[in-house]
Amino acid sequence: MSKIRGRFAPTPSGLMHVGNAWTALLAWLQTRSQSGQFVLRMEDIDGPRCRPELAAAALADLRWLGLDWDEGPDIGGPYAPYTQSERIRLYEAAMDKLLEHGALYPCFCSRAELLAVASAPHGLSSEGPTYAGTCRHLSPEQQRIRSAVKTPSMRFKADDSASIRFEDGISGSQVFPPGAGGDFVVRRADGIISYQLAVVIDDAAMKITDVLRGADLLDSTPRQLLLYEALGLPAPRFAHVPLLMGEDGKRLAKRHGDTSLAGLRAAGVTPERIIGWLAYLAGQLNRFEPLTAAELISHFKPHLIPKEPITIHDSLMKQLYN
Structure with a gap:
């Protein structure tokens, strides 16, 4: 059986925040736990909204968290380029x-x-x-x-x-x-x-077998499946993880405080605390404890990931700083 190929594809229109880290970590764990190949792709096709300096910051933030990739815009690979504006x-x-x-x-x-x-x-x-x-x-x-x-x-x-x-x-x-x-x-x-079109072309061209992404994109999947069929391309397997939400019931954002990785880092929060916190939210740990992403690989159990949106109460956010 061939190895799985997973990916994480951020849009460099803002700073990476814990919601991005949540999806990136789970996609990375899904792939690494099966000894697969992990691809990083920069989805900057909407030029007016995206900036190169934010793309560079995203790569730095992910590496700071302890995530790595086998192919990407900074290291290349057999399906380069890995930046949508170049494709x-x-x-x-x-x-x-x-x-x-x-x-x-x-x-x-x-x-x-x-x-x-x-x-x-x-x-x-x-x-x-x-x-x-x-x-x-x-x-x-x-x-x-x-x-x-x-x-x-x-x-x-x-x-x-x-x-x-x-x-x-x-x-x-x-x-x-x-x-x-x-x-x-x-x-x-x-x-x-x-x-819709760009992601289908890129995932097929890069031979992505497994797409793990946020539940906000679940409704996009039928449209993408129609495009895969129309273009005669093989579709990957999909897994949509719940979103992190604020207490107001809205997706975690700036209005809920500084949840950017850069802000957390500046406040002295370690990557191990962020990884352990996200792993706890994802049902991978029975209690919150700091640890590295690599330490989670052998313990990753996707069936334990919650199916419903996760509300981030103030007490939960405070765990990151204590």
């Missing part, structure tokens, strides 16, 4: 293939028009309201006329004839109804390739 030609080739197969169509809907249907039921909660298919049946002449005054985005024609099923490594069996979420954007009107 645009691969995404364009995939776009061409999808266009040849008639799987895409131009969408001229404005942001205001899309917001106007925001009260519609959400097919996939993390993706916003289901697209109504307004531009799907435009004639070539209608497309030509509209293209003269507006640059369109490109949408994928989601199959609305069959349910999408997959087994999630954390959440179990998943079933999404036909056409869940509607037709989705694969290239924005400003020319930026969507996360």
Whole structure:
């Protein structure tokens, strides 16, 4: 049996925080506990939001935590480059293939028009309201006329004839109804390739077998599976871990205090304390105790990871500092 290949793919649009570290650690443990190969990829395709100095800081923070990788933007590897902004030609080739197969169509809907249907039921909660298919049946002449005054985005024609099923490594069996979420954007009107297409191309090209990521991306999986199928690419196994939440029920963020790794480091918190704290939250330890990431490898049990979001109370955060 071939070794598994896992990955962690941060977006360098902000400082790494404990929520990022949570996902990175569990993805790393999943791979290292099976003697697999771990890949680090920088998902900076949304250029206006991403900065090179934040990408460099992310690498430094992960190394400080004790995580390593076999392939990545700083060390290279057989599937380089490992930075999305350097892989645009691969995404364009995939776009061409999808266009040849008639799987895409131009969408001229404005942001205001899309917001106007925001009260519609959400097919996939993390993706916003289901697209109504307004531009799907435009004639070539209608497309030509509209293209003269507006640059369109490109949408994928989601199959609305069959349910999408997959087994999630954390959440179990998943079933999404036909056409869940509607037709989705694969290239924005400003020319930026969507996360959905880029991640599929990259994971397939890098031969990733196992994707462990946050539960906020569970709803993206059906769309990605449709793209894998349309492009004739093998899909990886998926596992979605719960998010760390503040006491207000919202995803842990700056409003809950400084949870950045840089801030914790400046406050004198050791990487061993952060690793032990995250391992405790993940059900890998019966009680909180500092330890290294490497010490966790032989004890990693994915079935113990909670399935529900984890609320970080003030008392839990204080454990990091005491």
